[in-house]
Amino acid sequence: MGKTSLNKIALVTGAARGIGLATTKRFLDEGWKVVMIDWDGEELGKVSKPLNNVTAITADISKEEDVKSFIDEIEKQFGQLDALVNNAGVADFGPIEDTTFERWRAVMQTNLDGTFLVSQEAIRLLKINSGAIVNIASISGLRGSTLRTAYGTSKAAVIQLSLQQAVELGEHGIRVNALCPGPVRTKLAMAVHTQDIIDAYHDAIPLNRYGSEEEISNGIYFLCSDQASFITGQVLAVDGGFEAAGVGLPALRQ
Numbered sequence: 001m002g003k004t005s006l007n008k009i010a011l012v013t014g015a016a017r018g019i020g021l022a023t024t025k026r027f028l029d030e031g032w033k034v035v036m037i038d039w040d041g042e043e044l045g046k047v048s049k050p051l052n053n054v055t056a057i058t059a060d061i062s063k064e065e066d067v068k069s070f071i072d073e074i075e076k077q078f079g080q081l082d083a084l085v086n087n088a089g090v091a092d093f094g095p096i097e098d099t100t101f102e103r104w105r106a107v108m109q110t111n112l113d114g115t116f117l118v119s120q121e122a123i124r125l126l127k128i129n130s131g132a133i134v135n136i137a138s139i140s141g142l143r144g145s146t147l148r149t150a151y152g153t154s155k156a157a158v159i160q161l162s163l164q165q166a167v168e169l170g171e172h173g174i175r176v177n178a179l180c181p182g183p184v185r186t187k188l189a190m191a192v193h194t195q196d197i198i199d200a201y202h203d204a205i206p207l208n209r210y211g212s213e214e215e216i217s218n219g220i221y222f223l224c225s226d227q228a229s230f231i232t233g234q235v236l237a238v239d240g241g242f243e244a245a246g247v248g249l250p251a252l253r254q
Contacts, residue, residue, distance in 0.1 A: 014088030061114030130173025182239025206241030
C-alpha cells in the first residue's frame with residue numbers, strides 16, 4: 001500500500017457487480033476509499049455491506065439530477081475526488097434491423113450520456129488533486145462486431161469523448177484514458193454465451209481465453225495510479241490480443 005493512497009477517493013459507477021465491483025475491491029486493496037454508484041440498490045447494498053471504507057449510493061447516471069446529487073454528496077463528505085471510473089453501462093445486442101430508436105437511446109443514455117454527465121460534474125473535484133478519469137469503453141468500440149450497432153457505436157463515442165477530455169483537461173493535471181475490455185468471464189457472459197461462442201472467442205484471442213474481472217481492474221487501477229502519471233489520451237485494450245489479431249484466421253495460427 002502506497003503512502004500517498006491513504007487519503008485518496010475513487011468514484012466507481014456500475015459498482016454492484018462485475019468489473020465495477022472488482023475495481024472497487026482493487027482500490028480498497030491499495031488503501032483508497034471508494035464511492036460506489038449503481039442503479040440496482042438492492043444488489044449494491046448487499047455487496048457493499050461487508051466492505052470497509054466504501055460509501056454506496058443508489059443512482060442512475062443517465063439522470064442529471066442523480067449525478068448532481070451524488071457529486072455534491074462526495075464534495076460534502078470528502079471535499080475531493082482523485083479518480084473517476086466511468087464503468088456503468090448497458091448492453092443491448094440484436095440485429096441492426098431490430099434496433100429500434102428506443103433501444104438505441106436506452107444504450108446511449110447510459111453508456112455515452114451518463115459518462116459525459118458524471119465526468120462534467122466531477123471535474124471541479126478532480127481539479128483539486130489533479131485526479132484521473134478512466135472511461136470504460138469496449139473492444140466493440142474499436143472494431144465492428146455482430147449485433148452491436150448501438151453498443152459498439154456508444155463505446156466508440158466514449159473513446160472519442162475520452163480523447164477530447166484528455167486534451168482539454170490536461171492543463172489542470174487531470175489525466176483521461178479509455179480502457180477497452182475484450183471478452184471477460186463474467187457471470188452474465190457465461191450465462192448467455194453458448195459453448196460454440198466460447199470456443200470461437202478462444203480461437204480468435206491470441207491468449208486463447210477470456211479475461212477475468214480482476215485482470216480488467218488491474219488495468220483500470222494502473223491508469224488511475226501515480227505509476228501512470230504521464231499517460232493520458234490513450235486507449236488501452238485489455239483483451240488478450242483480440243484487437244491485435246484483427247481478422248486473421250485462427251486456423252492459420254495452428
